[in-house]
Amino acid sequence: MYRTVLLDLSGVLYEGRDSIPGAVEAVERLRRAGVTLRFVTNTSRQPARAVLDKLRWLGFRVDEAELFTAPHAARRWLREGSYRPHLLVHPDIRAEFDELASDAPNAVLLADAEDELNYRNLDEAFSLLIEGAPLLAIGNNRYFRDSDRLHLDVGPFVRALEYAADIEAQIAGKPSRLFFEQVLADADCPPDEALMVGDDVQADVQGALDAGLHGCLVRTGKYRNGDEKRLSGDAMVEDSIVSLCERLSRK
Numbered sequence: 001m002y003r004t005v006l007l008d009l010s011g012v013l014y015e016g017r018d019s020i021p022g023a024v025e026a027v028e029r030l031r032r033a034g035v036t037l038r039f040v041t042n043t044s045r046q047p048a049r050a051v052l053d054k055l056r057w058l059g060f061r062v063d064e065a066e067l068f069t070a071p072h073a074a075r076r077w078l079r080e081g082s083y084r085p086h087l088l089v090h091p092d093i094r095a096e097f098d099e100l101a102s103d104a105p106n107a108v109l110l111a112d113a114e115d116e117l118n119y120r121n122l123d124e125a126f127s128l129l130i131e132g133a134p135l136l137a138i139g140n141n142r143y144f145r146d147s148d149r150l151h152l153d154v155g156p157f158v159r160a161l162e163y164a165a166d167i168e169a170q171i172a173g174k175p176s177r178l179f180f181e182q183v184l185a186d187a188d189c190p191p192d193e194a195l196m197v198g199d200d201v202q203a204d205v206q207g208a209l210d211a212g213l214h215g216c217l218v219r220t221g222k223y224r225n226g227d228e229k230r231l232s233g234d235a236m237v238e239d240s241i242v243s244l245c246e247r248l249s250r251k
Contacts, residue, residue: 001248002214004036004189006180009051010043011145011199011221012241014058020220022242024059029245031061036187040196042070042139042173042203044111044154045090068183070138070173071096074109076182077136077172083107088125089138090114110161110169111138112154122157129165139173141203145222174200175207184213197241201227209233216244 007013013023030037039062043051048069055062071093078085078100086105087097090113097109108125129135141153158169173179184194191212198204199221208215215235217228228237238244 001033001035002195003193004038004184004187004195005030006038006040006183006194006196006208006213007241008174008196008198008200008204008221009039009041009055011223012197012218013039013055013060015221016146016148019058019060020240020242022240026241026245027060029249033249036189037066038068038183038187039066040068040174040179040183042141044071044093044138045114047093047096048072050092065186068179068186070179071111073176073179073182074111074136074138074172075100077170078107078109081107083134083136085109085136086125086128086133088113088116088121090116105133107133108135108161109138110135110154110158112144117157122161126161126164129161129167135161135165135167135169137169137171139203140169140171140175141200143222150222174198174203175210177207177211180208180211180213197244199223201230205235206231206233209235218244 013020052064052067075097084101084105085107087094087109089111108128137154137158140155140158142155143150144153162169184191195214195216196204196208197216199218201217205215205217217235217237218240220240
């Protein structure tokens with residue numbers, strides 16, 4: 001059994017407004033086995049409190065200190081660099097950055113801003129980037145699954161601004177090695193004793209493998225047939241978090 005298990009949220013624990021069948025019980029099974037749990041997400045449409053409330057509403061027992069979100073990692077990066085960000089983020093998470101000065105911005109923070117990702121706002125961000133401001137992106141996911149279908153995530157817009165301004169973005173959240181290191185430092189666990197469980201083959205599983213963790217790809221959420229063939233390195237592949245827990249208990 002691993003000392004620490006990192007669990008992605010959407011697609012692993014729930015899809016839309018419904019928990020994955022058996023996921024609540026599977027998480028409790030890990031707790032009873034003495035595993036340290038960390039709940040990690042790149043979501044940038046909801047503040048951390050709303051994410052926590054949803055998990056609890058679905059029946060998951062989660063402490064606030066166990067939840068790590070990419071917006072929190074972004075805020076820490078901006079604060080430590082004394083940056084004044086131009087925020088291109090979803091209106092629902094703007095308050096997460098109220099403590100940071102935003103006058104005369106010297107950095108761009110890009111997230112899944114939904115309808116705010118229009119030409120005018122992207123062009124305004126580009127004007128700062130072309131003059132030398134760094135780009136910090138909350139995640140780099142290509143797409144995500146809501147209850148009905150796959151939707152564009154922030155990754156394609158990151159690529160567009162990188163190409164236009166001839167720069168490379170800093171990534172807050174998965175698959176950033178720094179994000180995994182922050183989570184494991186909090187759990188006081190070395191990478192080789194930790195397992196990341198996710199439905200995103202690149203951001204969740206490949207990112208974890210590159211950071212020295214073990215990885216498990218689950219065939220729920222945004223998983224698409226053949227995703228495991230895109231992995232570089234050894235990772236488990238399971239039908240769901242339920243079958244993963246059954247496999248771990250047999251060990």
